[in-house]
Amino acid sequence: MRSESDTDVSFEDAPFDIPVADRVRRLPPYLFGKINKLKLERRRLGADVIDLGMGNPTDPPDAQISDKLKEALLDPKNHRYSVSNGIENLRREVAKRYDRKYGVSLNPDSEVIACLGSKEGFSHSCLALMGPGDTAIVPAPTFPIHAYAVMLAGGNVIQLDVRDPAAYLENVAYTCEHLFPRPKVVVANFPHNPSGTTVEQDFFDELVKLAKRFGFLVLSDFAYADIGFEGYQPPSFLASKGAKDVGVEFTTMSKGYSMAGWRIGFCAGNPQMVRALATIKGYYDYGIFQAVQIAAIIAMRHADPAVAAVVKEYAKRRDALVDGLNRIGWDVPKPKAGMFVWAPIPEEHRAMGSIDFALKLLAEGDVAVSPGRGFGEEGEGFLRLAIVENEQRLRQAVRQIDRCLKG
Structure with a gap:
């Protein structure tokens, strides 16, 4: 016969099951996990890892944006809950910018x-x-x-x-013709992350x-x-006739304005889709810190010259990286837009696979990159390199990659 103490011990020792949601x-395994773990290990050992793995801007925002944030911080009203859809003047500034630019x-x-940020808006739109x-x-x-x-x-x-945009449109049509029920949503993402593929306005038409x-429905990231x-202006989906009838577009201040950590972006377009997103957000959050929203208004009003300077800097970094890789025997095209280089792995190393190749560059060359396989089967054979570090x-x-592969 079991004693009371035996029963207590058995309850304490029994594993407690955590039934996570389906x-x-x-969700598939996170394929960047090995890279991130090794990167942390290398840095703990004192290695100076050059991190080209994430599109995380290293440049500060224009001074007038930061100055406005500091000023807004001193106003007690800005520390209260904000409205979840954004303050009125901010939304008006977004509308003005779309009118002015597109x-x-x-x-x-x-x-x-x-x-x-655009990632949150996109994710909650899918939920809506x-x-x-x-x-x-x-x-x-x-x-x-x-x-x-x-x-x-x-x-x-x-x-x-998506790397051949015309073929992509044909495949979208074919899929819609042969799948039942038909797809409810098509995601557009140009300039494309990770491949750098670009389109002209007629694609969106x-x-x-x-x-x-x-x-x-169309969700344009x-x-x-x-x-x-080189004068290429990425086109807006919303600039095509009838676009607002069928979709929305997500933009962000993370890249051009170097405000990634500020977490501010926008969804614009079809009012019913915007309202659906607003409904979800009304349950999930109380909006963006109001001081950040006020600084964002100043950014859109006055900081476009700073955005142009950021673009010139990214162009120089792109050239430094692509020209350098091509000099050591790679065959890498120059992207027309975005902040990534989509580099085919040299033929002599392709058999090892993009994940193991990326791990080799990190372990032996102290350069962190994103393996193409992390973006699905179509990404195998490639690396994504972010042009977030300075030219030097x-x-x-490039020198460290060259030494790693020749060693």
Whole structure:
């Protein structure tokens, strides 16, 4: 017969099961985990790791933006809860910027909402628009959140290679014609992360026509709107006729304005889709810190020259990295936009796979990069390198890669 003490011990020793939600179980393994772990280990050992793995801007915002933030911090009213859709003057400034830059007319009250960065806005839009049984078409190679946000909303993902934009449109049409029920959402992301693929306005013209023909919604991730080189201006989805009938676009102040840690971005476009996002956000958050919103207004009003200077700096960094890699025998094209270089792994090293190759560069060369396999099967054979370090550091990264592969 068991004693009371035996019973107590058995309860204490028994493992306690934590039944996480199915939405968490559905998420695939995080393929960048090994890279991040090794990067931390190398740094703990004192290694000076040149980190080209994440598109995390290293430049500070323009001084007038920071100065406005400091001023706004001193106003006690700005420390209260803010409205979750963004203060009125901020939404008006977004509408003015769209009109000025793209010729797009937006109602700031119903067609613009502020987000905690474009990633949050995109993710919560998936939650607002999708559920079990719904399907989204996403670009491949795939920026992880484009697939994961759909999965977390309970939806299914179809990945279509986006590196040939015309073929991508044909494949979207083919999928819609042959899949039942038809896809509910199509994700656009140009300039594309990670491949750097760019499009002209006629791509979005055709995408709008397909959306109306097949009845899908468009989520345009326009995170690299401000970063175009040699006169190339990335086009806005919303500038195409009828775009507001079928979709929304997400922009961010993280890149061009170097305000990544400030977490401020926007969703603009179809008022019903904006309202659906606002409903979700109304339950999840109390909005962006108001001092940040006020500083963002000043940024959009006065800091465009600083954005142009940032773009010139990224162009110089792109040239330093791409020219350097090509000098050591790689064959790397120069991107027309964005803050990444999408580099084919040299043929003699391709068999080891992008993850092991990236681990080798980190362990033996102290250069951290993102393996293409982390962006899905279509990314295998490539590396994504962020041009976030200065030119000197990028040239040093090339030298370290060269020594690593020749050693």
